[in-house]
Amino acid sequence: MVQIVDSDAVARVLGVQPSEHHVRTIAGIFAALSDATRLRILLALSREQLCVCDLAAVTGVSASAVSHQLRVLRDRDLVTFERDGKRAIYRLADDHVATLLAQGREHAEEQS
Amino acid sequence: MVQIVDSDAVARVLGVQPSEHHVRTIAGIFAALSDATRLRILLALSREQLCVCDLAAVTGVSASAVSHQLRVLRDRDLVTFERDGKRAIYRLADDHVATLLAQGREHAEEQS
DNA sequence: TGGTCATCTGAACATCTGCTCATACGTTCA
DNA sequence: TGAACGTATGAGCAGATGTTCAGATGACCA
Numbered sequence: 001m002v003q004i005v006d007s008d009a010v011a012r013v014l015g016v017q018p019s020e021h022h023v024r025t026i027a028g029i030f031a032a033l034s035d036a037t038r039l040r041i042l043l044a045l046s047r048e049q050l051c052v053c054d055l056a057a058v059t060g061v062s063a064s065a066v067s068h069q070l071r072v073l074r075d076r077d078l079v080t081f082e083r084d085g086k087r088a089i090y091r092l093a094d095d096h097v098a099t100l101l102a103q104g105r106e107h108a109e110e111q112s
Numbered sequence: 113m114v115q116i117v118d119s120d121a122v123a124r125v126l127g128v129q130p131s132e133h134h135v136r137t138i139a140g141i142f143a144a145l146s147d148a149t150r151l152r153i154l155l156a157l158s159r160e161q162l163c164v165c166d167l168a169a170v171t172g173v174s175a176s177a178v179s180h181q182l183r184v185l186r187d188r189d190l191v192t193f194e195r196d197g198k199r200a201i202y203r204l205a206d207d208h209v210a211t212l213l214a215q216g217r218e219h220a221e222e223q224s
Numbered sequence: 225t226g227g228t229c230a231t232c233t234g235a236a237c238a239t240c241t242g243c244t245c246a247t248a249c250g251t252t253c254a
Numbered sequence: 255t256g257a258a259c260g261t262a263t264g265a266g267c268a269g270a271t272g273t274t275c276a277g278a279t280g281a282c283c284a
Binding site: 002003004005006009010012013014016017018022023024025026027028029030031033034035036039040043044047048049050051053054056057058062063077087096097099100103104105106107108110111 | 114115116117118121122124125126128129130134135136137138139140141142143145146147148151152155156159160161162163165166168169170174175189199208209211212215216217218219220222223
C-alpha cells in the first residue's frame with residue numbers, strides 16, 4: 001500500500017493541482033504535438049500556410065494520413081483552414097502554438 | 113499521387129525543417145508531457161520535490177506505475193532525483209520544464 | 225455533363241502505451 | 255540477522271494511436 005511520507009507537501013500540492021478536466025486538456029495539447037508527422041506539419045505551418053497536398057510533400061506521408069492528422073490538430077484548435085476552391089489552406093491557429101513549438105525546439109537543443 | 117501546388121513554399125519549408133532526429137527528440141519531449149499521470153507528476157514537482165510514494169498519493173496511481181513513468185521522465189531529462197536512504201526524492205530537471213508546463217496550462221485555459 | 229483533382233472519412237490492422245502483477249534489490253531498524 | 259519498507263523493473267494485457275486502403279464529396283474544366 002502507499003505510505004505518505006511528507007503529508008504537508010502532498011497536501012500543498014493537492015491544493016493547487018488543476019482539475020481532472022484541466023489536466024486532460026493540457027495533456028491533449030501536448031499529445032497533439034507529440035507525433036513526428038503532426039510536429040512536421042506544425043513546424044511547416046509556422047513558416048508558410050500550405051494546402052494538404054503540399055503538407056503531404058513536406059512530411060513525406062500520404063495526403064490521407066495528413067488529412068487524418070489535420071483533423072486532430074483542428075479538434076485541438078491548433079490549426080485553422082480556409083477553403084480555396086478544391087483546396088484547403090491550413091495555417092497555425094495563433095501565435096501561442098508557435099511559442100509552444102519554439103519552446104519545444106529550444107529544450108530539445110539543450111539535450112545535445 | 114501527391115501533386116505539389118506551391119513548390120516554392122514547399123522548398124522554403126524543407127530548407128528550414130529540423131532534421132529527422134531533431135523532430136523525434138522534440139516529439140519525445142512533448143510525448144512525455146502528453147499523459148495525464150506524467151503531467152500530474154510534473155505539475156506536482158513544479159511545486160514541491162517529492163518521493164515516489166508521495167507522488168503516488170498525489171497522482172492517485174500505484175507506486176509502480178509512478179516509477180515506470182518517472183523512468184520515462186528521467187530518460188527525457190525532464191526530472192532528476194537524489195537518493196535519501198531508501199527514498200528517492202524527485203524534482204524538475206530545470207526551469208525550462210516549468211516554462212513548458214506553464215505554457216501548456218496557459219494555452220489550455222484559452223480554450224475555455 | 226463527365227472526368228479529374230483535392231480533400232475527407234470510416235474500417236481494418238499493426239504498433240505503441242500505460243497499467244497491473246510478480247519479483248528483485250538496497251536500506252533501515254528492531 | 256531478518257522483516258518491513260521504498261523503489262525499480264520485466265512480462266503481459268487491454269486500450270489507444272497512426273497508417274493504409276477504399277470510397278465519398280464537392281470543385282474545376284474540357
